Amino acid sequence: MTAITHHAPDALLAAYAAGNLPQPFGLALAAHISLCLECRAAYEAHLVSGGAVLETSEAEVVSEGLKSNVLDLLDTPAVEEKAYQRSGVYPGPVVEALKGKPPRWKSLGMGVRQSILSDGREGSVRLLYIPSGRAVPDHSHNGLELTLVLQGSFSDETGRFGVGDLEVADQSLEHTPIADEGPPCICLAATDAPLRFNSFVPRLLQPLFRI
Amino acid sequence: MKQPPSQISSLTTYMLAVRDDRDRTAFALLFDHFAPRLKGFIMRSGTGGGQAEEIVQEVMLTIWRKAEQFDPERAQVSAWVYQIARNRQIDVIRKENRPLPEELGEDPGSEPDASQILAVEQEAGQLKDALLKLKPDQRDMIEKAYLGELTHQEISSQTGLPLGTIKSRIRLGLEKLRYELKELR
Numbered sequence: 001m002t003a004i005t006h007h008a009p010d011a012l013l014a015a016y017a018a019g020n021l022p023q024p025f026g027l028a029l030a031a032h033i034s035l036c037l038e039c040r041a042a043y044e045a046h047l048v049s050g051g052a053v054l055e056t057s058e059a060e061v062v063s064e065g066l067k068s069n070v071l072d073l074l075d076t077p078a079v080e081e082k083a084y085q086r087s088g089v090y091p092g093p094v095v096e097a098l099k100g101k102p103p104r105w106k107s108l109g110m111g112v113r114q115s116i117l118s119d120g121r122e123g124s125v126r127l128l129y130i131p132s133g134r135a136v137p138d139h140s141h142n143g144l145e146l147t148l149v150l151q152g153s154f155s156d157e158t159g160r161f162g163v164g165d166l167e168v169a170d171q172s173l174e175h176t177p178i179a180d181e182g183p184p185c186i187c188l189a190a191t192d193a194p195l196r197f198n199s200f201v202p203r204l205l206q207p208l209f210r211i
Numbered sequence: 212m213k214q215p216p217s218q219i220s221s222l223t224t225y226m227l228a229v230r231d232d233r234d235r236t237a238f239a240l241l242f243d244h245f246a247p248r249l250k251g252f253i254m255r256s257g258t259g260g261g262q263a264e265e266i267v268q269e270v271m272l273t274i275w276r277k278a279e280q281f282d283p284e285r286a287q288v289s290a291w292v293y294q295i296a297r298n299r300q301i302d303v304i305r306k307e308n309r310p311l312p313e314e315l316g317e318d319p320g321s322e323p324d325a326s327q328i329l330a331v332e333q334e335a336g337q338l339k340d341a342l343l344k345l346k347p348d349q350r351d352m353i354e355k356a357y358l359g360e361l362t363h364q365e366i367s368s369q370t371g372l373p374l375g376t377i378k379s380r381i382r383l384g385l386e387k388l389r390y391e392l393k394e395l396r
Contacts, residue, residue, distance in 0.1 A: 009367065014366050043312070048335050050293035054249070054289050057251045071238075
């Protein structure tokens with residue numbers, strides 16, 4: 001594996017640490033941090049800042065019974081949360097979004113496939129599968145798009161993105177990512193707005209495939 | 212409770228006693244420290260007193276149940292509690308689980324490194340001091356950011372965050388993570 005060279009910007013990490021990112025971006029950050037030590041260290045540093053805010057918060061007196069309530073509950077077994085492990089190229093948070101199942105790929109033509117993980121008011125997040133030499137149709141963005149490479153690599157006007165790299169694109173970027181030589185490129189793509197394709201045919205397909 | 216190694220803060224000592232010995236006295240002391248602060252912290256984002264106490268209860272129980280995830284060589288107690296508190300708040304407000312990174316594998320059977328724990332505490336202490344020394348409007352901005360009241364666009368347009376301290380904390384954390392990964396291989 002080559003070293004990760006494209007990292008999460010600090011403001012995204014801070015907002016993620018504070019829990020204030022839309023869910024699709026939260027998933028992209030959780031997956032990137034799972035793969036990237038540098039961003040994990042930065043994320044943990046933001047938690048320390050959050051801890052300092054907690055420490056300096058004005059204390060509020062708690063009700064008399066709260067402490068004994070909590071102490072009484074210590075022996076009550078907690079509902080076990082299922083912990084999802086990394087599976088193949090998919091980091092734990094992505095496996096969780098897939099509910100532990102393999103992705104359900106839908107063809108977008110030309111060998112390109114997608115698997116939608118969630119699509120809602122806060123935006124959408126999907127897995128993309130792009131064979132070597134194929135392009136993700138040229139698109140511009142209404143909002144912000146985060147793309148995390150999980151397998152293979154792609155290159156576009158801004159550089160080359162390998163496993164673990166996170167591309168941050170906003171509406172000012174018109175780019176055409178093309179999968180490099182080698183294994184098919186699999187990436188996680190999160191947006192806070194529906195994607196809008198520039199070429200005619202994919203735009204027709206847009207409602208069909210919920211792109 | 213075991214005798215605390217020299218200079219390691221009492222909060223870390225209590226937390227380690229909870230983690231390693233399931234020490235209820237130590238847990239009660241953590242409750243005394245954190246419950247009122249957590250309640251104040253949670254109420255600042257507009258949550259009423261009753262619901263805030265429900266969240267405080269959940270957070271304190273999570274501290275007890277997930278104690279084995281506490282690693283004083285990486286996280287200082289209040290940073291770890293902060294993360295749990297924000298997770299609980301978001302789960303309650305949004306009714307959905309917030310995506311979290313994978314947990315790192317445990318460093319198998321190594322003795323706690325007191326100097327690393329102290330370094331983590333020292334960095335956190337410096338960060339807290341830096342926060343207290345900020346001008347009121349700057350401090351207000353930082354607090355808003357970590358209370359989850361600013362979007363990432365709003366955060367990126369802010370200047371004057373005590374980034375120097377955060378950066379040195381990042382270097383320290385990264386060294387530790389690289390070391391752990393090497394041990395696991």
